[in-house]
Amino acid sequence: MDNAIAVAPDTHAEDHHHAALPQLRHHFETEEQQREAGTFGMWLFLLTEIMFFGGMFFAYLLYRNWYYDAFVVASNQLSIPLGGTNTAVLITSGFFMALGVWAAEVRKKGLLVLFLVLTIAFGAVFLGIKYVEYHEKWEKHHVPGASYDIKEFVNPHAYGLNEKPLPPDMAQKTQIFFSLYFAMTGMHALHMIIGIGLLFWLLARAQRGDFSSGYVAPIENFGLYWHFVDIVWLFLFPLLYLINRHPV
Amino acid sequence: MSATSSTIVNLPDQKTATIPKKNYITAEDGLLSWLLTGDHKRIAMLYLISITFFFFIGGAFAGLIRLELLTPQADLVASDTYNKLFTMHGIIMVFLFLVPSVPATIGNFVIPIMIGAKDLAFPKVNLLSWYLYMVGGLFTLAALVLGGVDTGWTFTTPLSTHYLNTHVVTAGLGVFIIGFSSIFTGLNFIVTIHRMRAPGMTWFRMPLFVWSNYAASIMMVLGTPVLAITLVLVVLERTIHIGVFDPTLGGDPLLFQHLFWFYSHPAVYIMILPGMGVISEIISTFSRKRVFGYSAVAFSSVAIAIFGFFVWAHHMFIMGISNYSALVFSLLTMLVAVPSAIKIFNWSFTMQKGSVTFETPMIYAFGFLGLFTIGGMTGVFLGALGMDIHLTETYFIVAHFHFVMVGGMLMAFLAGVHFWWPKMTGRMYPESLSKLAAVTTFIGFNLTFLPQFILGYLGMPRRYHSYPAEFQVLNVLSTAGATVLGIGYMLPMIYLAWSLKYGAVAGNNPWQATGLEWQIQSPPLTENFIETPVIDYEAYDYEWLAHKTEQEVTTVG
Amino acid sequence: MSEHIHDPANITNPEHADHHIVSPLQYTYVFVALLVGTILTVVAAKIELGIFNPIVALAIACTKAVIVILFFMHVYYQSKLIKLTVASGFLTFLVLVTLALSDYMSRAWGLW
Numbered sequence: 029m030d031n032a033i034a035v036a037p038d039t040h041a042e043d044h045h046h047a048a049l050p051q052l053r054h055h056f057e058t059e060e061q062q063r064e065a066g067t068f069g070m071w072l073f074l075l076t077e078i079m080f081f082g083g084m085f086f087a088y089l090l091y092r093n094w095y096y097d098a099f100v101v102a103s104n105q106l107s108i109p110l111g112g113t114n115t116a117v118l119i120t121s122g123f124f125m126a127l128g129v130w131a132a133e134v135r136k137k138g139l140l141v142l143f144l145v146l147t148i149a150f151g152a153v154f155l156g157i158k159y160v161e162y163h164e165k166w167e168k169h170h171v172p173g174a175s176y177d178i179k180e181f182v183n184p185h186a187y188g189l190n191e192k193p194l195p196p197d198m199a200q201k202t203q204i205f206f207s208l209y210f211a212m213t214g215m216h217a218l219h220m221i222i223g224i225g226l227l228f229w230l231l232a233r234a235q236r237g238d239f240s241s242g243y244v245a246p247i248e249n250f251g252l253y254w255h256f257v258d259i260v261w262l263f264l265f266p267l268l269y270l271i272n273r274h275p276v
Numbered sequence: 277m278s279a280t281s282s283t284i285v286n287l288p289d290q291k292t293a294t295i296p297k298k299n300y301i302t303a304e305d306g307l308l309s310w311l312l313t314g315d316h317k318r319i320a321m322l323y324l325i326s327i328t329f330f331f332f333i334g335g336a337f338a339g340l341i342r343l344e345l346l347t348p349q350a351d352l353v354a355s356d357t358y359n360k361l362f363t364m365h366g367i368i369m370v371f372l373f374l375v376p377s378v379p380a381t382i383g384n385f386v387i388p389i390m391i392g393a394k395d396l397a398f399p400k401v402n403l404l405s406w407y408l409y410m411v412g413g414l415f416t417l418a419a420l421v422l423g424g425v426d427t428g429w430t431f432t433t434p435l436s437t438h439y440l441n442t443h444v445v446t447a448g449l450g451v452f453i454i455g456f457s458s459i460f461t462g463l464n465f466i467v468t469i470h471r472m473r474a475p476g477m478t479w480f481r482m483p484l485f486v487w488s489n490y491a492a493s494i495m496m497v498l499g500t501p502v503l504a505i506t507l508v509l510v511v512l513e514r515t516i517h518i519g520v521f522d523p524t525l526g527g528d529p530l531l532f533q534h535l536f537w538f539y540s541h542p543a544v545y546i547m548i549l550p551g552m553g554v555i556s557e558i559i560s561t562f563s564r565k566r567v568f569g570y571s572a573v574a575f576s577s578v579a580i581a582i583f584g585f586f587v588w589a590h591h592m593f594i595m596g597i598s599n600y601s602a603l604v605f606s607l608l609t610m611l612v613a614v615p616s617a618i619k620i621f622n623w624s625f626t627m628q629k630g631s632v633t634f635e636t637p638m639i640y641a642f643g644f645l646g647l648f649t650i651g652g653m654t655g656v657f658l659g660a661l662g663m664d665i666h667l668t669e670t671y672f673i674v675a676h677f678h679f680v681m682v683g684g685m686l687m688a689f690l691a692g693v694h695f696w697w698p699k700m701t702g703r704m705y706p707e708s709l710s711k712l713a714a715v716t717t718f719i720g721f722n723l724t725f726l727p728q729f730i731l732g733y734l735g736m737p738r739r740y741h742s743y744p745a746e747f748q749v750l751n752v753l754s755t756a757g758a759t760v761l762g763i764g765y766m767l768p769m770i771y772l773a774w775s776l777k778y779g780a781v782a783g784n785n786p787w788q789a790t791g792l793e794w795q796i797q798s799p800p801l802t803e804n805f806i807e808t809p810v811i812d813y814e815a816y817d818y819e820w821l822a823h824k825t826e827q828e829v830t831t832v833g
Numbered sequence: 834m835s836e837h838i839h840d841p842a843n844i845t846n847p848e849h850a851d852h853h854i855v856s857p858l859q860y861t862y863v864f865v866a867l868l869v870g871t872i873l874t875v876v877a878a879k880i881e882l883g884i885f886n887p888i889v890a891l892a893i894a895c896t897k898a899v900i901v902i903l904f905f906m907h908v909y910y911q912s913k914l915i916k917l918t919v920a921s922g923f924l925t926f927l928v929l930v931t932l933a934l935s936d937y938m939s940r941a942w943g944l945w
Contacts, residue, residue, distance in 0.1 A: 055395035055472070057808070064849065065397045065471040067911070071918045072463045072497050078922040079929075080501035083535050084509075086930055087520055090937060095526060108875060115871045123864040126855070126905045133854045172518045201526040207518035211509065248907075255905045259898045265871075266890035270878035274886075470914065498925045534933045585928050589936060598940035605932075 051243045063245050070249040074256050077219075081260055084212050088267060091204050098201035101181050101191050103271035105170065106209075107161065111269040114157045115261065121150030122258040125251050132247040137240040140247070144231045147254070151224050158217055165206070172207045209268055216264060219257045226250055284562070284633050287704065288783040295702040295781060299799040314399030315802055320385035321700070322406050324693075327373055327381060328769065330413060334368035335765065337361050342724075342758040345751050350742045358741035359426035360442070364416075366429025367447060371454045372413055374685055375543060378550035379496075380409070380461050382692045383489045385700060387465060389793040389800065390483050392474025392809045397467040401460050408457035415450030419443040428739065430540070433521040433532040437513040445514055448507045455500045455507075458546070462496030465489055474792075476811035480574070483791055483815045484567060487574040488553030491581035495542040495549075499585070503539035506532065533595060537588035545584040547681060548648075549577055551688030552619055555641050558695055559623045561789040562638040563630030566816040569622045576615035583612045593664045602661055609659035616652050620645065635787075636707065639714040640691030647683025647721065651676060654729070669739075672732025675725045683721055690717070690768060697772065698786045702798045703779030709771050717764030723757025790821045853910035863904045870897045 056062040092099050128143035169177035181199035184191040194202075230250055233239065239247050287293070300317045303309075310318055341361050344352040353361065388396055396402050419425050425447040427436040436444050469490050473482075510532070512518050519525030521532045560567045567573055589597055589605040623645060632638070654676040657663045667673060698704050727750040732738075736747050743751065785794040792809060793800075813820040874893040882889060903909040908919055 053399075054803075055393065055397075055399070060852075061471060063852065064912075065467050068470060068915065068918070069398060069401075069463055069467045071915055072466055073459075075497055075918060075922040075925075076459050076463075076501040078501075078926055079498055080505050082926040082929060083502045083505035083538075085926075086535070086933060087509075087531060089930065089934075090528065090531060091520075091526075094528075112871065112875055116868060119864065119867045119871065122901070122905060123860060123867075126860045126863075127857055130855065130857055130860065173516050203519050204526050207520050207525075207527075211512060211518060211520065215505075215508075252906050255901050258905075259901050262867075262897045262901070263894050266874050266878065266894050270874065270890055272886065273878040274881045498922070502929070530936075534936070538929055538933075585925065586932065589932070596940075597936045600939035601932075601936040604935060 051245075059243075066245045066249055067252075070252050074252060077256055081212070081215065084208065084215070085263070085267075088208050088212070091201075091208065092267075092271070095198065095201035095204060097192070097194060098181070098198050099205050100272040101184070101194060101199075102170075102202040102205035102209075103268060104189075104191065104273070105165075105168075105180075106269045107164075108269055108273070110157055110161055111265055114154050115265045117150050117154045117157065118258055118261050121147050121154065122255055124150065125254045129244070129248055129251045132234075132239045132244040135240050135242065137234065137237055140234050140239060141231065144227060144234055148224055148227050148231070151220055151227070155217060155220055155224075158213065162210075165210075170202075170206050172203045172210065176203050176206075178202060212264055212268070216257065216260050219260070223250075223254055223257060226253075282633060283635065284564070284631075284788055285635060285704075285707075285786055286783070286788055287780055287786055290780055293781040293783060295799070296797045298801065299702070299797065300802045301799055303802045312403070314395065314403060316384050316388050316396045316399065316402060317700075317800060317802075319399075319402050319406050320381050320383075323376060323380040323384060323409070326406075326410060326413065327377055330368050330372040331765075332769075333417075334365055334373055335762065337365035337368070339758060339762060341365060342755040344741050345743070346755045348743050348745045348748050348751075353741065355741050356426060357424075359428075359739070360424035362739060363425050363428050364420055367416060367425070367451065369681075370429055370543070370547075371451050372409075372416060374547040374681055375454075375458050376409060376461065377547070377685065377689045378554060378692060379465065379489055379492060380405070380458075382554065382689075382696055383465065383485075383550055384461070386696060386791075386793050387486055387489060388468060388472065389796065389804050390486050390791055391469060391472060391477050392792055392805065392811060393468060393472035394803050394805065396464045397472055398464050402464050405457045405460035405464070408453050408460070412450045412452075412454030412457060415446055415453060419446040419450060422446065430536060431507065431510055433510060433513070433529045434523065436510055437521060445511050448511050452504050452507045452511075455504045458496050459500045462493035462500075465493040466497065469493075474809050474811055480571065481811055481814050483553075484556035484570070484573050484577070485550075485553035488549045488556070488577040491577040492546045492549040494581050495546045495584060499539040499542040499546070502535055503543075506535040506539070530592070530595060530597065533592050534589070537591045538585075541588040541591060542581075542584040544677075544680070545580050547685050548688075549580060551644070551685045551692075552577065554688045554692035554695070555623060555644050556619075557789075557791065558637045558641045558691055559626050560816045561695075561787050562635060562641075563627045563632050564818055565626055565630040566814070566818070567622065568625035568628075569618075570815070572618055573622050576618040579615040580612065583608070583615065587612055587659075590659050590664070593661060594668055606659055606661050606664075610656065613652065613656050613659075620649055620652075634711075636705070636710040636714050637691045637695035639711060640687050640694065640717075643714065643718045643721075644684055644687040644691065647679050647687060647718075651679030651681075651684055654679065667732060669737055670732035671728040671736045671738055674738050675728035675732060678725050678728070683725070687717070687721075690714070693768070693772070695787070696793075697775070698782030699793055699798045699800070701776055701779070702782055703775050704782045704786060705768075705775045705779060706771050710768065713764055713767035713771070716760060716767065720757050720760030720762070720764045724754050724761050725757070727751070727753045727757075788821065788825075790816055790818060795824075850910060850912035850915075853907065855904060855907060855910070859904060863900055866900055867897055870900075 052059050052062060056065065124143045124146040128140055128147060131139035131143055165171055168180070169175050178196065178199040180187045180189060181191075181194045181202050182196055184193055227250070230246060233246070300315055303315075304313075310322065313319060340353070341358070344350070344358055344361075350358070384396070384402065388394065422443050425442045425444055427440060427442075427444055431444065431448060469482075469486060509518070509520050513521055519527045521527045521529050523529055556567055556573060587605060587609045589601060590609045593602050593606075654672070658667055658673060658676060694705060694710060731747055731750050731754075734747070736743055782798050784797055787794065790813075792811070795809075796805060870893050874890055877889045877893065878886065902919060908915060
C-alpha cells in the first residue's frame with residue numbers, strides 16, 4: 029500500500045452537490061452524515077439522563093407508597109402558585125428555545141439572538157423563583173439534616189395549618205419527602221444552571237454569525253437538552269407539588 | 277510437521293522491512309500533540325498506558341491482600357488497613373481497569389478501522405472521556421493517599437453513609453466521574469457503528485468484535501447513569517444527611533442495593549462482552565475459519581446486553597428481598613447462561629476441523645475458554661437460590677468472579693493486546709517469551725483461585741484478614757499462585773516495552789487475518805485509509821483473503 | 834461491488850430521515866397545549882378522584898412530555914432509529930421500576 033499520500037480530508041465531500049463548509053469535520057464525508065451523527069449522539073446522552081433521573085423517580089415512587097400520609101402533608105407545604113408559575117415560565121423558556129432552533133434553521137441571525145436571550149431570561153426567572161422557594165424551606169427548618177424540624181407536622185393546628193396531625197414517627201418521614209424534593213429539584217436546577225452557561229456560549233457564537241449559514245447542529249442539539257430538562261420538570265411539578273391537594 | 281506449517285505468522289523480510297515513515301505515531305511530535313489529539317488511535321494508546329498504570333496499583337493491593345492471608349493470624353496489616361486494601365483493590369480494578377480495559381484501548385483503536393471509518397464520530401468527546409478517566413483516577417488516588425476507603429467497592433449503605441470516617445466522598449466522586457468517561461466511550465461507539473460504516477459494510481459483515489462492543493456500549497449508556505445518581509445520593513447522605521437510604525429516617529438501604537446493582541450487574545457484562553469479542557476474532561484467525569454460527573454469536577451479545585438488565589437482584593438474595601422476587605430473579609439469571617453458552621459452543625465448533633495454530637493470542641484465548649466456562653458455571657451455582665445462601669459472601673464467590681473477570685476478561689485483554697500489538701506498534705512481541713507468559717498466567721491463575729472455591733465451600737468468609745488455622749494450606753497455595761500470576765503479568769509489561777524498539781517488523785498482516793484493520797499499514801496512518809474502502813466480503817472470509825493475496829503477488833510480480 | 838452504492842449521506846439507509854423544519858405556528862400550538870395541560874393538572878389535583886388523582890396527574894404529564902418529545906424535540910420527523918432510541922430509554926426505566934417493585938410489592942403482600 030502506498031503511504032506517501034494521505035488524501036486531503038475534504039476532497040470527498042466536494043464531490044457532492046454542496047461544497048464543504050468549514051464546520052465539516054474531517055472524518056465525516058458529508059454534512060448530512062455529521063448532522064445525523066450529532067443528533068443521534070445527543071439522544072444517546074439524553075438516554076443516560078433519563079436513567080439518571082430515573083433512579084430518583086423510583087425512590088420517589090417507593091417512599092410515596094410507604095409514607096403516603098407524610099408525603100401528603102409535606103407536599104402541601106409547597107406553594108402551587110409558585111410551582112405553577114415556574115412550570116409556565118419553564119414552558120415559555122422551552123418555547124423560545126424551539127423558536128430559536130427555527131430561527132437558526134431559516135438563517136435569521138437577529139431572531140436567533142433574540143430568542144436565545146429570551147430563553148436565558150425565562151430560565152433565570154425559573155431559578156429565581158426556585159431560590160425563593162428554597163429560602164422559605166430553609167427558614168421553616170424543612171431542609172433535611174440536623175436542623176430539620178417536625179413540629180409543624182405533629183401539631184399543625186398550632187401553626188395555622190389545616191392538616192391532619194401526624195404521629196411523630198410518620199412526621200419524621202416528611203424528611204424523606206424533602207430529601208427527595210431537594211435532590212430532584214436540585215439536580216434539575218443544576219441541569220438548568222449548566223444549560224444557561226451553555227446558552228451564553230451559544231449566544232456569543234450566534235452573535236458572531238456561526239449559526240446563520242445553515243450550520244445549526246449545536247443549536248438543535250442544545251435545544252434537545254433544554255427540552256429534556258423541561259420534561260423532567262413537567263413530571264416533577266405534579267409529583268411533588270400536587271399530592272392529594274383536594275380539601276380533606 | 278515442519279516448523280513453518282505450525283504457524284501462520286507471515287513477517288516481511290527482516291533485512292529490508294521497515295516501519296512506514298508516515299504513521300499515526302510519527303504524524304506529529306511533542307507531548308501536547310498527544311494530550312490534545314483527536315485521533316482515536318492515539319487516545320487508545322493514552323488509555324493503554326493509564327489503565328496499565330492503574331492495573332499495577334490494583335495488583336499491588338491484591339499482592340498485599342494475599343500476603344496478609346498467608347498466615348491465619350493478622351500479622352502484616354491491621355484489620356482497618358486490610359479493609360482499605362480490598363476496597364481499593366476492588367475500586368481500582370473494577371472501575372479503572374476492567375470497565376475501560378478492552379473498549380477504551382483495543383476498541384478505541386480498532387473499531388473505527390474495522391468498519392472502515394477515519395475516526396470515531398466524536399473525537400473531542402473521545403478525548404474528553406480520557407480526561408474524565410484521568411480526573412476520576414486522580415480522585416481515587418487522592419482517596420488512597422489521604423488514607424483510603426474501607427466500604428468495599430460496593431459503597432454499601434448505611435456503612436458508607438453513617439459508620440465510616442474514611443474518604444468515601446472522594447472515592448465516590450472519583451467513580452462518578454469515571455462513570456461519565458465510560459458513558460462517553462459507549463455513546464461514541466454506538467454513534468460510530470450506526471453512522472460511520474464504510475460503503476458495503478452491512479451489519480452482518482461487521483466483525484464480531486464490533487458487535488460485542490456495540491452491545492457493551494448499550495449497557496454503558498443505559499446502566500452507568502443509575503450508578504451515578506446512586507453515588508450522588510450517597511454523597512449527599514454523607515455530607516448533608518438527606519434520608520433516602522437511611523433506615524433511622526425511614527429510608528431503605530435495600531433501595532441502594534437495587535439501584536447499585538442495576539448498574540453493577542450489567543457492568544459485569546460491560547466488562548466481559550468486549551473480551552468475548554476479542555476471543556471471536558482470535559479463534560477465527562488462528563483456526564483459519566469463519567466463526568461458526570456468526571449471527572448466533574452476534575445476537576447472543578445483544579441478548580446478553582438485554583438479559584443483563586433483568587437479573588441484578590441475584591446479588592441480594594440474602595439481603596432480605598422477598599422470596600417471590602428472589603425466585604423470579606433466580607430463573608432470569610439462569611437465562612443469561614444461555615447466550616454465554618452459545619458463544620462457548622460456537623467458538624469450539626469454529627476450531628473443529630480448522631487449521632488451529634498456537635500463537636500467543638490463541639494460547640490466551642484457550643485460557644479464556646476454560647476459565648470463563650468454569651467462572652460462568654459457578655455463576656449458575658450462585659444463581660440457584662439454595663446454593664447461593666450457602667456460598668455467597670464466602671471465598672467461593674470471590675473465586676467465581678475472579679474466574680470471570682481475571683480468568684476471562686484479563687486473559688481476553690492480554691490476548692487482544694498481543695493480537696493487535698503488531699498493528700498498534702508495527703512490531704512483533706517476542707514469541708517464545710510471550711508463550712511462556714501466557715502459560716505462566718494460566719498456571720498462576722489456577723493455583724490462586726481454584727483453592728478459593730474449596731475455601732469458600734468449606735465456609736471461609738470473604739473480607740476478613742484472619743481465618744481459622746485449618747484453612748492455611750489452601751491459603752498458602754493461593755498466595756503462592758498469586759506470586760506466579762504476578763510474574764505472568766510483569767513479563768508482558770517488560771517484553772512489550774522491549775519490543776517497541778527491538779521487535780521484528782510486523783508488516784501489514786502478520787496473522788493473515790481478514791479484518792479491515794489488517795489490510796492497511798502497521799502502524800496505521802492518522803486517517804486510517806488512503807481512500808474510503810468499499811467492502812464486498814463478509815467478516816472472516818479467508819477465501820477472499822487468499823484471492824486478494826494472490827492478486828497482489830501477481831501484480832507485484 | 835457495484836450493488837453497494839457509495840452513499841456517504843446515508844440517504845438509502847433506512848435509519849435516515851430528512852432534515853425537517855418545524856414552523857413557529859406549530860411551536861405555538863404546542864406551547865398553548867402545554868400551558869393548558871399545566872392548568873388542567875392543577876385543576877385535576879383539586880378534585881377528589883381517589884386513586885385516580887395520581888393516575889390523572891401522570892397521564893397529563895406523560896401527554897405533555899410526549900408532545901414536547903414529538904414536536905419541540907422533532908422526534909416525529911426523525912428516523913426510526915431515533916424513535917427507537919427514545920423508546921429504549923423509557924423502556925429501561927420501566928424495567929428498573931417493574932423489577933424492583935416486584936421485590937417491594939411481594940415483600941409485604943397487601944400493604945401496597
